[in-house]
Structure formats: C-alpha cells, structure tokens
Amino acid sequence: MEPKTLLEPLGLDALYITRSENVRYLSGFPHPEDAQVLVMGEASFLLTDPRYPEAERESRIPAKVLKREEKEAFLRELRGRVGFEAEHLPYASLERLRELAPAEWVPTKGVIERLRLKKTPEEVERIRKAQALAEEALAHALTLLKPGVLEREVALEIEFFLKRRGVGVAFPPIVASGTRGALPHAGASGKALEAGELVTLDLGAEVEGYHSDMTRTVALGKVEGELKRAFEATLAALERVLDVLGPGKSTKELDALAREELRRFDLDRYFVHSLGHGVGLAVHEGPGLSPYTEETLEAGMVVTVEPGVYLPGRGGVRIEELVLITDTGMELLSRFPRAWQEV
Numbered sequence: 001m002e003p004k005t006l007l008e009p010l011g012l013d014a015l016y017i018t019r020s021e022n023v024r025y026l027s028g029f030p031h032p033e034d035a036q037v038l039v040m041g042e043a044s045f046l047l048t049d050p051r052y053p054e055a056e057r058e059s060r061i062p063a064k065v066l067k068r069e070e071k072e073a074f075l076r077e078l079r080g081r082v083g084f085e086a087e088h089l090p091y092a093s094l095e096r097l098r099e100l101a102p103a104e105w106v107p108t109k110g111v112i113e114r115l116r117l118k119k120t121p122e123e124v125e126r127i128r129k130a131q132a133l134a135e136e137a138l139a140h141a142l143t144l145l146k147p148g149v150l151e152r153e154v155a156l157e158i159e160f161f162l163k164r165r166g167v168g169v170a171f172p173p174i175v176a177s178g179t180r181g182a183l184p185h186a187g188a189s190g191k192a193l194e195a196g197e198l199v200t201l202d203l204g205a206e207v208e209g210y211h212s213d214m215t216r217t218v219a220l221g222k223v224e225g226e227l228k229r230a231f232e233a234t235l236a237a238l239e240r241v242l243d244v245l246g247p248g249k250s251t252k253e254l255d256a257l258a259r260e261e262l263r264r265f266d267l268d269r270y271f272v273h274s275l276g277h278g279v280g281l282a283v284h285e286g287p288g289l290s291p292y293t294e295e296t297l298e299a300g301m302v303v304t305v306e307p308g309v310y311l312p313g314r315g316g317v318r319i320e321e322l323v324l325i326t327d328t329g330m331e332l333l334s335r336f337p338r339a340w341q342e343v
C-alpha cells in the first residue's frame with residue numbers, strides 16, 4: 001500500500017511501527033523483533049542496527065542500518081503528527097521519542113492489523129506449506145503414542161520433526177493426555193500417557209513468518225462413555241460451523257452456532273474459549289470468532305474453527321481446523337482426518 005493511502009485517512013504525517021509482525025508485514029525483513037518501520041509521506045523505511053548488515057537485501061523497502069546515535073539523529077527530524085502503535089510501544093520508549101522529536105505523538109490501534117486480515121495468495125501459500133508440514137509432524141507423532149511415553153517427549157518429537165525440515169514451530173506443541181486434556185492450554189508435561197485416555201495434540205509450523213494451527217484429539221486404546229460423547233459433541237459443533245462457513249458470516253453468530261450445537265449435548269458450559277481466530281504472521285490475529293467480536297468474514301481470511309469440551313478432573317477434547325474463506329465458501333487448509341481414532 002502507498003504510504004500516503006495509509007496516512008491520509010488517519011490524518012498523520014508519519015507512522016512508527018514497532019509490532020514485529022507488522023514490521024515483517026510491511027518489509028518482509030526476517031528479524032522484525034530487532035527493527036521498526038517508519039511510514040512517511042513518500043516512502044517507508046526499515047530501521048535496524050549493525051547486527052543486520054544484510055537488511056538492505058532482505059527488506060522489500062529501503063533499509064537504514066543505524067547505530068543507536070544515528071537512529072536517534074534520524075528520529076529527531078520527525079515533525080507533525082506521528083502515529084505510534086499504542087499497544088506495542090513501551091511507555092519508556094515513547095518518553096524517549098518525545099524527548100527526541102518535537103512531533104505530536106499520536107496513539108493508534110490496529111492500523112496494520114486491519115490490512116493483515118485478508119491474505120494474498122502468496123501469504124496463503126506459506127500458511128498452506130506450514131500446515132502441510134504440521135500434518136506430517138502430527139502423523140509422525142501419532143505413531144509414537146504408547147502407554148508410558150511422556151507428553152513432553154511427543155512434543156519434542158514434533159519440534160524435531162519440523163526443525164529438521166527447516167521450518168519453525170508456531171508455538172510449543174500442546175500434548176495433553178487424560179485429565180490434563182481438560183486444561184485447554186496445558187502445554188506438554190512429564191506425565192506418561194496411559195491406555196484408555198484421550199490425547200489432545202495442538203501444533204503448528206512456521207514458514208517465512210507465517211503460521212499454521214491445528215488440533216486433533218485421539219484415544220489411546222479403548223475410550224467410551226462421557227469422553228467419547230464429548231468428542232462426538234465437539235465434532236458435531238465443528239461440522240455445524242464448517243457447513244455454513246463462508247464470506248458474509250458473522251463471527252459472533254458462528255461462535256453462537258457452535259455453542260448451540262454443544263447445548264444439544266448439554267455440554268456448552270464446558271466450552272470455555274472462543275470458537276476461533278485468524279492466523280497469519282501471528283498465530284492469533286483477527287478476525288476473532290467469539291461471543292465478543294462483531295466481524296464479518298471475507299474472502300482471503302484464514303481462520304481456525306476449534307470447539308472444545310473440557311470436563312474438569314476428567315478429560316477434554318478439542319478439534320481445530322484451519323480454513324481459508326473463499327469467494328464462494330471456504331477451503332479447508334487442514335486435511336488431516338478428524339474422525340474418532342483409537343491409536
């Protein structure tokens with residue numbers, strides 16, 4: 001996007017970008033945590049430091065590799081209304097900027113995040129590749145599930161698998177078995193898997209800054225009763241949403257639809273988190289699919305749909321799909337079988 005097109009509607013002369021995902025989005029620079037972007041009337045610049053002499057080559061926009069005093073001299077020249085990312089600039093950094101430049105520093109929220117909502121075909125390709133590799137990692141992980149194996153060993157195997165293929169992990173994989181399955185973000189512990197338990201595996205890969213996110217819950221040996229029923233309810237809620245997913249749908253209504261389906265099983269009160277979220281340069285980004293969001297899905301958005309049922313002290317289920325919203329409906333980016341499986 002032309003800098004002017006971005007700045008004019010906001011009434012800004014410049015915009016100082018410090019959120020790393022936004023820096024990467026605007027520049028492509030692969031070390032965005034050590035860089036900022038300054039959007040100015042005619043051009044945008046990447047600002048980084050001498051640890052990254054390759055920045056000029058790795059950035060799509062002109063890069064300035066500056067020592068601290070050089071960077072401060074550059075920022076000192078700013079005048080007029082300069083926006084900053086209120087949610088991603090430490091207070092002390094703002095104070096320093098104010099000392100440096102006699103500009104009007106204007107807080108902004110979500111400016112670049114709004115641009116990131118709809119993905120380009122190139123962005124989707126990276127997410128697709130991340131998802132494909134995560135599915136290979138999951139297939140590998142399922143072969144390791146045996147009584148006595150520790151959750152964290154399974155998680156480590158997932159990390160090895162992805163890193164060996166030259167990609168990153170989107171987040172520390174979740175491997176939650178037995179009663180730990182009732183903790184939605186349990187991580188992976190030193191607990192050993194036991195026969196007759198459900199095991200929830202939630203994992204993603206990272207390819208050139210873009211992430212994937214998917215969850216499967218499988219049974220280790222024979223599992224029946226309330227946990228199997230929780231699985232059936234979760235699957236029904238997921239499929240109810242997938243059946244209608246597409247452009248023009250309200251995020252809040254989709255979330256409500258999943259809860260309505262779980263209510264038929266009298267399990268809706270055990271679904272304690274949002275239905276889903278956007279995925280891209282961040283694992284969790286807009287649009288949110290939740291009771292608290294009033295957004296409308298559009299073609300190009302990539303979102304998760306991840307209902308779950310968490311029965312405290314007993315166990316839990318989550319099934320999470322990764323989906324691209326298209327002009328006519330949706331495309332499942334996650335292809336891994338989701339039906340009940342006893343391994």
Ligand code: GLY
Nearest residue numbers: 171202213306320
């Ligand atoms: N892995 C975190 C999530 O599913 O949102």
Ligand code: MN
Nearest residue numbers: 202213214215
């Ligand atoms: Mn997940």
Ligand code: MN
Nearest residue numbers: 213304306320
């Ligand atoms: Mn998710």
